[in-house]
Amino acid sequence: MKRSALTPRRIATDGLMLALALALNYAEHLLPTGAPIPGIKLGLSNIVALVLLYRTGLWDALAVNVLRVVLSNALYGSLFSMLYGLSGGILAVLCMAALSRARQLSPIGVSAAGGVVHNLGQLGCAALLLGSTAVFSYTPVLVLSGVVCGALTGAAAAGCLRALRSRAGK
Amino acid sequence: MKRLDVIIIAVGLLLGAVWLLLPRGTGAFVCVQTQQGRNLYPLFEDAEIVLPGNLVVISGGEVRMESADCPGGDCLAHAPIRRAGESIVCLPNRVVVTVEGGKSDGPDAVTGGAA
Numbered sequence: 001m002k003r004s005a006l007t008p009r010r011i012a013t014d015g016l017m018l019a020l021a022l023a024l025n026y027a028e029h030l031l032p033t034g035a036p037i038p039g040i041k042l043g044l045s046n047i048v049a050l051v052l053l054y055r056t057g058l059w060d061a062l063a064v065n066v067l068r069v070v071l072s073n074a075l076y077g078s079l080f081s082m083l084y085g086l087s088g089g090i091l092a093v094l095c096m097a098a099l100s101r102a103r104q105l106s107p108i109g110v111s112a113a114g115g116v117v118h119n120l121g122q123l124g125c126a127a128l129l130l131g132s133t134a135v136f137s138y139t140p141v142l143v144l145s146g147v148v149c150g151a152l153t154g155a156a157a158a159g160c161l162r163a164l165r166s167r168a169g170k
Numbered sequence: 171m172k173r174l175d176v177i178i179i180a181v182g183l184l185l186g187a188v189w190l191l192l193p194r195g196t197g198a199f200v201c202v203q204t205q206q207g208r209n210l211y212p213l214f215e216d217a218e219i220v221l222p223g224n225l226v227v228i229s230g231g232e233v234r235m236e237s238a239d240c241p242g243g244d245c246l247a248h249a250p251i252r253r254a255g256e257s258i259v260c261l262p263n264r265v266v267v268t269v270e271g272g273k274s275d276g277p278d279a280v281t282g283g284a285a
Contacts, residue, residue: 078241106172109172129261134266140186147179
């Protein structure tokens, strides 16, 4: 991946994207999920990560995602949820970056895989922090929710990317 | 959506569903692991386990986290557990509550680890 220069345009775009990701994250934080197990959420800010991944590149997606996790947890989370979020977020972006190069995949499949990897990364982090493998009893539920939520945010990102492409084409 | 997308989603759903539906033994004991160590309690004897920061309640063959002083309160949102292998985790306080089966047919080793 070519690492292009830090142009003012790129900085401004990434800053805007970070603000958007934070806003989506906060909106989601306010909504009750109703899930019997904590940690199940849609992951709306993944839409931003995907759009950046496809439009700009890995570094922008990674930087925005890491900053989003750090800022959101500084604002309304805890150190523990920050570690969770970082482990899941970084793994997911790396995984989606690798998969997004495959022509046979659309953002929906890429995001579904990213959702699963995100949840598994968080589980691994929890197991390490606790020094206990008991948390792996959550694995099946988190695989399911990762696929479903990932596919949904992937579909939303695919819509955004289509809209951006058709506007650029004019 | 392309064919490989469908395959990824289908495999994920199938894997999760099958794993989720795997038969689990009924619980017999409650393992409470804290930073101080781990303790076992019988599942079918009502009890309140007072920990620094958390209150675990065993009642009617179910275990739930009654109260916790952690900021998130995620463990309080967890549904009560009763089947072997299920667990409730309070990450900030490093408390892991796990239901363990009665028979020593292997699963007991899964929750192991130095306390």
